[in-house]
Amino acid sequence: MSLVVLGQREGPVGVVEVLARTPEGTAACGAAVGRLLRPGDVVLLGGELGAGKTTFTQGLARALGVEGAVTSPTFVLVHSYPTKAGWDLVHADVWRLQQLQEVIDLAIPELIEQGAAAVIEWGEKAAPALPSDCLHVAIGYDEEAPGAELPGPAGAEGVRRLELKATGPGWEGRLGELARHLAGGQP
Amino acid sequence: MKVLAIETSCDETAAAVVEDGRRLLSSVVSSQSALHKAFGGVVPEVASRAHLELLGPVVGEAMQRAGTGPAELDAVAATIGPGLIGSLLVGVSAAKAYAWSWGLPFVGVNHMEGHLHAAFLEDPKLSLPTVVLLVSGGHTMLICMQGGDDGQVEYRLMGETIDDAAGEAFDKVARYLGLGYPGGPAIERTARDGDPTAISFPRGLAGAGYDFSFSGLKTAVVRYVRAHPEVWVADVAASFQEAVVDVLVAKARKAAAEVQARAICIGGGVAANSALRRRVEEICRADGRAAFIPSRAMCTDNAAMIGATAWYRLRSDGPTPLDAPVDPNLKLPLV
Numbered sequence: 001m002s003l004v005v006l007g008q009r010e011g012p013v014g015v016v017e018v019l020a021r022t023p024e025g026t027a028a029c030g031a032a033v034g035r036l037l038r039p040g041d042v043v044l045l046g047g048e049l050g051a052g053k054t055t056f057t058q059g060l061a062r063a064l065g066v067e068g069a070v071t072s073p074t075f076v077l078v079h080s081y082p083t084k085a086g087w088d089l090v091h092a093d094v095w096r097l098q099q100l101q102e103v104i105d106l107a108i109p110e111l112i113e114q115g116a117a118a119v120i121e122w123g124e125k126a127a128p129a130l131p132s133d134c135l136h137v138a139i140g141y142d143e144e145a146p147g148a149e150l151p152g153p154a155g156a157e158g159v160r161r162l163e164l165k166a167t168g169p170g171w172e173g174r175l176g177e178l179a180r181h182l183a184g185g186q187p
Numbered sequence: 188m189k190v191l192a193i194e195t196s197c198d199e200t201a202a203a204v205v206e207d208g209r210r211l212l213s214s215v216v217s218s219q220s221a222l223h224k225a226f227g228g229v230v231p232e233v234a235s236r237a238h239l240e241l242l243g244p245v246v247g248e249a250m251q252r253a254g255t256g257p258a259e260l261d262a263v264a265a266t267i268g269p270g271l272i273g274s275l276l277v278g279v280s281a282a283k284a285y286a287w288s289w290g291l292p293f294v295g296v297n298h299m300e301g302h303l304h305a306a307f308l309e310d311p312k313l314s315l316p317t318v319v320l321l322v323s324g325g326h327t328m329l330i331c332m333q334g335g336d337d338g339q340v341e342y343r344l345m346g347e348t349i350d351d352a353a354g355e356a357f358d359k360v361a362r363y364l365g366l367g368y369p370g371g372p373a374i375e376r377t378a379r380d381g382d383p384t385a386i387s388f389p390r391g392l393a394g395a396g397y398d399f400s401f402s403g404l405k406t407a408v409v410r411y412v413r414a415h416p417e418v419w420v421a422d423v424a425a426s427f428q429e430a431v432v433d434v435l436v437a438k439a440r441k442a443a444a445e446v447q448a449r450a451i452c453i454g455g456g457v458a459a460n461s462a463l464r465r466r467v468e469e470i471c472r473a474d475g476r477a478a479f480i481p482s483r484a485m486c487t488d489n490a491a492m493i494g495a496t497a498w499y500r501l502r503s504d505g506p507t508p509l510d511a512p513v514d515p516n517l518k519l520p521l522v
Contacts, residue, residue, distance in 0.1 A: 049362075050408070071348060072352070075325035076270065076271065076516060078515070079516065158410055
């Protein structure tokens, strides 16, 4: 079991905390979010370099039936994938952007209005340009977690603590279901 | 046939005049990397504004160095994708305007196909099949260039990255280690004083087909440095570079053996890396294959390769309509 749900707090700001022991766990967490994703939704991903933001998005995209490789959008800033349900999944990375105006220039708010769902890496700095009802996902290295002994071999990926936080009623109402999905025996 | 070519897909503003797809009459590249250094990466808005300011003078200089006026040109070409949308638009809009006002055909060129043609420009004897390792900030691909039934060159994708591009890993690790931007030259410089065997970083997807993965390597570097804050940064840079080059070279070698390639060719910004260039030469010598290692200027972004490709595209597909849009996610035409 690579995913452990640590707990869920409800409103005013609902939070679900999860421990992922492997990259597959991080992807499974993304898949659980993906199963609840609807057109117009925004997921903001945070966490330092190598934390697993793209891995999370790969799991999320697969749960939506996105075919082919989901790769890092750092270079071209935005990738767009058609989902099985017919709407588009927008995967953006605003790591390199300096100003809010540049987020607006990427037309992400318009894409969401037109019925796409967006997952945005380093999303905090894009937040002011986006709907306030978002799911914030913070992915952190957890070196203290049981089984995360350090120093490990250089190749080990380590344990991650994921904090999934709803910032509005749209996601608040789905957190309970999300926690159930997460606990539901993902690989 | 003389083609004026423009390339503005990322942070280089470039123009060139190329004759018959092979003869380079001029090539001018104005790098913006000093401009982006302070930000640790290309900033799209900064890039498009800089393209706008630089393009006129760069085109003027390319024409002057080639001793060519508009009347002697036969076509105007520009990179139409992939790249940053704002940057692409500057070059493509300018090229369309030149083409329209001079009454010449416009040719939209795929930037990646341009990298594949860069080798032809310097060595027209390139024989097929050739395995091309295309490694840049946005791409990591192994492509087999082969002769098709109709005599045209075909591209077959053998493998590509499933997460980060190799150049992206260089940029991100350089930034994490505080070495600056662009990451490739910064890591290479620092690695000279380090021991490439000091740390055994993971070789992503080693032995598993031709796809690449650099995301785990990036994570391993971050975790190693967090656990060993006293580590010598040159050792980290050298060991990281070794891990990237190892995987690139091993997969290119295996791919070349599988298709019985005559040669291995490298292209893209990461192909300017000395360690990669040396290792590709070594394995080709050992295996009895030719190694096509374009000059560094031809590996990094330039307009000469766009001019060379435009000539082939114009002959096989004809001109590109003036209302053709830019495509930031444009893919290579593969078989």
